[in-house]
Amino acid sequence: xxxxxxxxxxxxxxxxxxxxxxxxxxxxxxxxxxxxxxxxxxxxxxxxxxxxxxxxxxxxxxxxxxxxxxxxxxxxxxxxxxxxxxxxxxxxxxxxxxxxxxxxxxxxxxxxxxxxxxxxxxxxxxxxxxxxxxxxxxxxxxxxxxxxxxxxxxxxxxxxxxxxxxxxxxxxxxxxxxxxxxxxxxxxxxxxxxxxxxxxxxxxxxxxxxxxxxxxxxxxxxxxxxxxxxxxxxxxxxxxxxxxxxxxxxxxxxxxxxxxxxxxxxxxxxxxxxxxxxxxxxxxxxxxxxxxxxxxxxxxxxxxxxxxxxxxxxxxxxxxxxxxxxxxxxxxxxxxxxxxxxxxxxxxxxxxxxxxxxxxxxxxxxxxxxxxxxxxxxxxxxxxxxxxxxxxxxxxxxxxxxxxxxxxxxxxxxxxxxxxxx
Numbered sequence: 183x184x185x186x187x188x189x190x191x192x193x194x195x196x197x198x199x200x201x202x203x204x205x206x207x208x209x210x211x212x213x214x215x216x217x218x219x220x221x222x223x224x225x226x227x228x229x230x231x232x233x234x235x236x237x238x239x240x241x242x243x244x245x246x247x248x249x250x251x252x253x254x255x256x257x258x259x260x261x262x263x264x265x266x267x268x269x270x271x272x273x274x275x276x277x278x279x280x281x282x283x284x285x286x287x288x289x290x291x292x293x294x295x296x297x298x299x300x301x302x303x304x305x306x307x308x309x310x311x312x313x314x315x316x317x318x319x320x321x322x323x324x325x326x327x328x329x330x331x332x333x334x335x336x337x338x339x340x341x342x343x344x345x346x347x348x349x350x351x352x353x354x355x356x357x358x359x360x361x362x363x364x365x366x367x368x369x370x371x372x373x374x375x376x377x378x379x380x381x382x383x384x385x386x387x388x389x390x391x392x393x394x395x396x397x398x399x400x401x402x403x404x405x406x407x408x409x410x411x412x413x414x415x416x417x418x419x420x421x422x423x424x425x426x427x428x429x430x431x432x433x434x435x436x437x438x439x440x441x442x443x444x445x446x447x448x449x450x451x452x453x454x455x456x457x458x459x460x461x462x463x464x465x466x467x468x469x470x471x472x473x474x475x476x477x478x479x480x481x482x483x484x485x486x487x488x489x490x491x492x493x494x495x496x497x498x499x500x501x502x503x504x505x506x507x508x509x510x511x512x513x514x515x516x517x518x519x520x521x522x523x524x525x526x527x528x529x530x531x532x533x534x535x536x537x538x539x540x541x542x543x544x545x546x547x548x549x550x551x552x553x554x555x556x557x558x559x560x561x562x563x564x565x566x567x568x569x570x571x572x573x574x575x576x577x578x579x580x581x582x583x584x585x586x587x588x589x590x591x592x593x594x595x596x597x598x599x600x601x602x603x604x
Contacts, residue, residue, distance in 0.1 A: 185227035186210040190219035191281055191289075201227055211292060220276055221292050222285060260325055261298050263362060267355035269298045274348035284311055302326055315339055329492045330479060337483040347482050354478045361467065361558060368565040372572045379580040384419070386587055391416045394591055405594055412590045451499045459571060463564045468502050469533060470557035477550035486513060502528060519546065532556070 187201045188210065202213045207224055214221045261269070269290075276286035287307035291300045302323060309319035317336035320327040327335075331351060338347030395413050405413070419426070440446035454464045475496055479489035487510060494506040505526035512522025520538040523529045533553050540549025 186224055187227045188214055188224045189222045190214055190217075191222060191279065191285070192219060197222070220279055220281065220289050222289055224292060263355045263359035265298060266326075266331075267352045267359060270348050270355065271352040274345055274352060277345045277348070283316060298326060316344070329495060330475060333484050333488060333492060334479065334482045341483050350478060350482060354474065357474060357558070358471070361470070361561065364562060364565055365467075368569045372569065372576055375573070375576045375580070379576070379583065382580075383583055383587070387412075387416045387419045388423075391587075391591075392420065394594075404597065406590070406597060408586075409590045409594045412587070448500045451501050455499070455501060459568055463561065463568055464499075465530075466557050466561040466564055468497065468499050469530060470554050470561060472497060472502065472506070472529075473533065473550045473557065474554035477547045477554060480550070481547035486519065505529065 184205070185201050185203050186207060187199070189197065189199050191197055198219065202210050204210045204213055207226070210224050211221055214224065273286060273290060276289055277283065281289065284307055287303050287310060290303035291307070305323065306316065306319045309322065310316060315336070317332050317339055320335060321332045334347050334351055335344065338344040341347075391412065395409075395416070441450055455461050455468075457464070472493060475493045476489055479492060480486060484492070490506055490510040490513065494503050494510065497503050497506065505523075505528040508526055509519070509522040512525070513519060518538075518541050520534050520541060523537060524534045536549045536553050537546060540546040543549075
């Protein structure tokens with residue numbers, strides 16, 4: 183079994199060296215972390231080279247193609263919130279252990295951080311070594327680090343509380359990732375039911391029904407009107423599926439273009455906020471996101487105008503974005519935060535009242551955090567209500583569709599039986 187030599191730091195910051203006997207480099211990193219150490223470098227010891235990985239099916243001889251493709255994909259895609267939270271928490275733990283920033287960033291290149299390639303940490307370390315601040319180095323990688331991330335890190339550097347800021351950032355992203363997972367979980371079951379229903383109907387219309395109809399037509403029986411209509415639909419499915427596909431693609435393109443236009447996006451966002459049941463979910467999510475983001479920024483020392491601008495960029499709904507922009511203009515003119523929020527007629531009274539109380543007590547970030555907590559709790563309840571409404575509705579629609587298909591087939595069989603009895 184190969185040996186790996188390592189250099190690592192204890193929680194106190196003391197540098198230690200040693201060797202471990204494991205199967206590969208990943209196992210070496212895990213073993214070092216189990217010892218309560220933070221790895222700085224891990225290399226195969228002389229005389230004990232690491233084993234070559236087995237070649238995966240479909241890969242090149244040295245396995246470089248899949249690895250290169252994976253790294254290219256990671257560099258091109260934006261990391262998920264949970265991946266960013268994990269990266270931030272790891273960096274915070276290393277700095278809290280007493281590591282200098284450059285050493286911590288060097289260790290980050292060896293730690294596995296899903297979704298964020300090691301090149302990110304390498305570039306950050308290089309920029310910091312050259313004299314740039316961490317926030318400036320992060321601003322050079324906008325795909326990974328958003329404006330809220332960069333501005334909070336900058337505020338942490340200026341206040342000397344970078345570790346605390348990174349912890350709050352990790353918590354911030356974890357909360358948003360939790361909300362996203364609730365949305366995803368709420369929609370998984372309805373999406374599966376709808377997909378299965380569509381597959382069953384298409385299979386019946388294109389495969390099963392034509393076989394039944396060929397039998398019925400050979401008996402020279404007058405078919406019921408419902409059966410004739412269903413046969414026409416089945417024939418259209420079989421003969422003109424390509425035309426239907428083209429129409430579907432055209433509709434998708436037209437909807438995307440309409441949504442990309444200014445008026446289209448505004449109308450769609452306005453409809454989302456006013457839609458029955460769904461509108462409540464959309465508004466609760468928007469207001470919770472607004473309050474949570476603004477609270478996190480203000481709590482970490484970001485100026486209110488900058489915080490409002492960043493929050494405006496993060497919010498996707500045009501209606502709320504315009505309201506935030508008007509609020510920022512009002513604050514610029516000397517108004518309190520609560521006044522332009524109330525004048526926008528978009529934000530709920532609870533949010534406005536708590537912000538006003540926060541301004542009176544000097545704790546606006548705390549007031550916004552309480553607003554975010556309240557709306558996130560309401561959002562969980564609203565998502566359950568929405569799911570409980572969607573599930574039976576889908577089942578009813580599927581039951582009606584399948585029932586109609588069975589009715590047409592059975593009515594035809596009854597017509598044939600009656601004709602034979604005559």
